[in-house]
Amino acid sequence: MSQSSDTQKDLLVKGNHDFASVTRLISDIPQQKTPAWWYIAFGISNILLAMLLGMVILLIWNGIGVWGLNQPVGWGWDITNFVWWVGIGHAGTLISAILFLFRQGWRTAINRFAEAMTIFAVMCAGLFPAIHVGRIWAIYWIFPLPNSMQLWPNFNSPLLWDVFAVATYFTVSTLFWYVGLIPDLATMRDKVKGFYSKIAYGVFALGWTGSNRHWQHYEKAYMILAGLATPLVLSVHTIVSFDFAVSIIPGWHTTIFPPYFVAGAVFSGFAMVLTLMIITRKLYHLEDIMTIDHIEKMNIIILVTGNMVGFAYAMEFFIAWYGGVEYEKFAFINRAFGPYAWAYWIMITCNVVAPQFFWVKKFRRHIGLTFFLSIVINIGMWFERFVITVTSLAQDFLPSSWGYFSPTYVDVLTYVGTFGLFFTFFLLFLRFLPMVAISEVKGVMPQADPAYYRNNQKH
């Protein structure tokens, strides 16, 4: 095996890098002059962020009626966006935690990046339920705080489970991300020239020296955090699915929801990682680290999770008929052929048909196609949540109270605005932090294994 290092084939890092050149490749990025495109992108993101702020103020000032919500559709784009953003976040945790536990060395090239995406996506997600409560000044009621009325939040409510799950998820993801960053912040501290930047990186590096007495605890901590994040990521989307599935609304109450939501989350999250990664590796010339092999592996995961989602659609449809419950049957027929059929078929095309391209190796390694499909999949997954949320509410038990949901401009602009929030943070991350886990990439290079030198000496 050690001899295979002569060939480029099996290597995770391409292009004959040594430790110093890997450090340089990544730590130089925050030290370079800020590229012009960054200012443009950051400016656009800031405008969108300002717009989001305006929309949120408008909403809080007027109440949630400014959205298209009304009887019978009380959950519309807000919940759709919430689930969509949380789902996107899940890929980051999957890459950083689950692939770590499965010892997938290739994850090191993208985990930092994907974890950052997770944190910012969860921020965007958390915004929606928070502003949807209406009276946001009383939002602290969702926490179990002693109060003068001696009331407590209802722990039987899946919405409260969500509060705990998403808050925990955000906290744990951030801790995990930060623990991973510490050695690289120390690298930055030792590399940057400026006095203030040295202090800034130095403070956050917490005095990291690379001591093995630290590495020992660090590795253990990393392993434990990965072990904690893995069931957590499954539980978060499971609990999100409980928001729907513990009810008795037709189309929402079905037992396959938990694993189906988790698969869908991973599916859309990987697509989002790919979208961002394909742009970033180009802009920052990181093709040696984020290689085409990574893209192929991620496409395989997209294919697998896409088919899991397809499997769940099939099960739902079959059981809706098999169960023989009238409302359930209607809900599914109505999804496919009712007033929202257009959304349903967009969903099917994007989520079930589109990933089938990835059966072919050539397509899996085609960057242009991957980029296109990754966007298609994210559109599809947004529509999935839209279909689930809105079709079931718009036409439920009583035909006399059926309705049709149309978003207002506030709905649309709030959603678009969250991209401003996301990209503002994401661009700041790209600009100031090492976007690849430097120490981890070094750790998976063949030179990092002491056995590498022993074998080479022998031959």
Added chain:
Amino acid sequence: MKPDIESNLPTESLSFPEGRQLARIFLPAGMIALILTLSGIFFNAERFFYSWLTGFTFIASILLGALFFVMVQHVTRSSWSVVLRRIPETISYQLILLPVFFIPILFGMEYLYEWIRPERIATDELTQHKLPYLNFPFFILRNILYFIVWGFLGYKLYKNSIALDHSGDLSLDKKQRVLSAPGILLFALTVAFASFDWMMSMDSHWFSTMFGVYYFSMSFQAALALIVIITLFLIKKTAFSKIINQAHIHDLGALLFGFTVFYAYIAFSQFLLIYYANIPEETLWYYYRFEGSWIYLAYLFLIGRFVLPFILLLNKRAKSNHALLTGVSIWILFLNFLEMFWIIIPILHKGAISVHWLDVASFVGFLCLSIGFFFYLLAQNSLIPKKDPLLAESLKKH
């Protein structure tokens, strides 16, 4: 190209001819137990069919879980598992026997499945609604399809692997992957519908979209348990101990731990959603399985199949402790049978646990026969896929 460490390992010659002696014990024992079970048809036909179905779904779950294990290893090109892949390959090869075990069920359809009873069809509107799916010819057709898919996959994956041992033809390795990728998709669909057909449709009103996943989660946990038991047994008995190191065992232990959690997750999610919505057409299934003393079994699964293994295997060192792993695995395997029992028997015996000696005979029969056949097959071939291109990497695992 071959690293030095390989030369002093007995990879070329490692086999387990003593397996024949074990087969000579287990095969007749299994046969006798199954014949005893079959004899039940003469004095308690109803109970016989229920016991048989319990044993059948139990053994099918293990064989299917092993098949899934093999396919996943191929698709992910996983190297760590190569050294022990012959074990699940040999287990899942037995899927070609599954249709034989299924035949008795065809004679007991009227006992087992209410949707086939004419008086039920005549009076029950829902059963009439399901007639296009739940009818005897289509039931048989579907099952033939399942057995073809599983038999083909189990047979091919095993035979290709053996052929690779002899010829060293690396195109076979690629074939395994080409087979496994669509194989997993077919597996998911067939296992889900098989679980609907065999178990869910026994109560012709009840439905749960998760049921297929639930059956799979039990299958995979049980299959992992069996793989652990056999691996540790072979380490004790053969030079396998030189090939498999603690790191391999630890990974197996970690998988068993992980899929114990997965089982709990799926089983709990299914229960919670049905319990929470509290709609009569769904809750009835749990109602019968929680009625009277049956509830104790439900608690046993919660404690015994999740909490206990979870606590015992939480520690890193515990995941490679041979004695502990063997104990936990045998326990899980037994509980897997018991859970099939808990799913199937309450339809016959409402309100109180009822154990019949036919259940025991069926359990012993299916398990012994499968183990006997396993060792019979294992004895004929190398214990490891010795020409697998990833073997060298697998041996080096630390």
Added chain:
Amino acid sequence: MTPSSNTYGILAEFKNPADLMDAAASVRDAGYTRFDVFSPFPIHGMDDAMGLKPSKLGWIVLIHGIIGLLGGIALQVWSMDIAYPVHISGKPYLNFPAFVPVTFALVILLSAFGTFFGLFFLSKLPKLHHPIFHSNHIERATDDGFFLCIESKDPLWDKNKTIDFLTSIGASTIEQIPEESP
């Protein structure tokens, strides 16, 4: 004060992870206990080479997890059944299946805090300063340098002998690290 009394230790550089690991094993075998190695990434097998005891972090996390478990159950049992019981969708006050998600989240949250703060507790971080930073080379330990430092607090400490010893096991550069800023 003699110059050696305020020497923090001797820092030796090695060429690659393999040499560093061999060096660590030699230092351990020579009987030194107050020494440390510095590398840009964790080196597989180094803990054994240095003779480190397994990390105790797991136990800290376990204790936090148990606090999360008991605390989560206590919070829900108390607020739903004792403090202000309310009938909700025909379920019992002690609706244990419904308590699982929040309890689970709290177990994970507390365990993660335990891991995070336990890591810093065990590695005595954060630290604003450390004598090792007086070295002219140590900054390469976060890049591509592999170092070993024997501290002057070691019972076997003898400056010249230590330097000779480190040279004999293949150090490429040797540097004295002062305790105070030079």
